Amino acid sequence: MLQDQEVLAAEMERTFIAIKPDGVQRGLISEIISRFERKGFKLVGIKIMVPSKGFAQKHYHALKERPFFNGLSNFLSSGPVIAMVWEGEGVIRYGRKLIGATDPQNSEPGTIRGDLAVVVGRNIIHGSDGPETAKDEISLWFKPEELVSYTNNAEKWIYGQN
Ligand code: UDP
Numbered sequence: 577m578l579q580d581q582e583v584l585a586a587e588m589e590r591t592f593i594a595i596k597p598d599g600v601q602r603g604l605i606s607e608i609i610s611r612f613e614r615k616g617f618k619l620v621g622i623k624i625m626v627p628s629k630g631f632a633q634k635h636y637h638a639l640k641e642r643p644f645f646n647g648l649s650n651f652l653s654s655g656p657v658i659a660m661v662w663e664g665e666g667v668i669r670y671g672r673k674l675i676g677a678t679d680p681q682n683s684e685p686g687t688i689r690g691d692l693a694v695v696v697g698r699n700i701i702h703g704s705d706g707p708e709t710a711k712d713e714i715s716l717w718f719k720p721e722e723l724v725s726y727t728n729n730a731e732k733w734i735y736g737q738n
Contacts, residue, residue, distance in 0.1 A: 590620065590661050590723075591668040591704045592713035597655035599700035600624075604692055605658055608701060611674055611688060612662050616734040621661035621714075621723040629653045634716060638709075644697070651697070659717045665735070668710050671703045 595608055613619065627635070632652035639645050662671060676687025680699050683690035693699045704710035714723075 588618075588663045588665065589667050589707075589710075590663045590714060591671045591710045592702075592717060593660045593662055593671060593704075594702040594717075595658035595660075596652060596700055596702060597657060598651075598693075598698045600656050600658060602692075602700070604700060607692070608688060609660075612671070615664075615670070615674065616730070617662045617664035617667050617671070618728050618731075619660060620663045620725065621659075621718050623659050623718075623722065624656050625659060626656055627653050631716075635713065647697070661714055661718060661723055668704055668707060672705065675701050675703045 593612065595605055599605065599608060609619070629649055632649040633640070633645075635652065636645060636648055639648065642648075664670075674688060676683030676689035678689075678699065679696040680689040680693035681695070683693070685691060688701055689699050704713050
């Protein structure tokens with residue numbers, strides 16, 4: 577029998593977030609993680625890896641007809657990436673808000689790309705753009721056993737279950 581908190585956790589939405597090689601090389605890992613963490617989202621999976629070019633192409637398969645696809649795949653596979661899964665109410669949509677518009681020239685100040693990036697080809701972070709993409713990207717990057725379900729003590733203060 578699941579406890580209330582476990583039911584709550586089981587129903588929570590998850591999204592895939594990656595810090596791309598430029599974000600890692602620029603020392604922005606903790607800055608980016610802290611923005612998601614301070615918001616109240618919960619980290620349930622994290623690893624560092626250098627994706628192969630084939631893996632990067634799989635990740636960006638929806639963009640394979642775009643002129644920048646080859647350069648983008650080369651870039652994603654050019655160095656370490658921090659792959660993460662974040663959980664929380666509305667995390668897919670709100671994660672995209674925290675990240676900001678694709679082109680940092682159009683990203684609002686206060687967003688990750690708005691504050692920390694300048695050009696579209698080096699926009700430091702990826703976030704799933706919808707529930708189906710989130711599901712596919714999480715299963716591409718993580719095995720189920722690499723994701724952790726747990727109750728964070730702050731949840732009752734974040735969600736008001738106390
Ligand atoms: N991108 C690029 N040139 C463009 C558009 C996109 O290099 O003209 C890169 C950019 O790194 C972007 C990624 O391709 O983050 C994926 O594009 P998408 O449209 O899916 O944007 P995102 O979901 O990352 O905001």
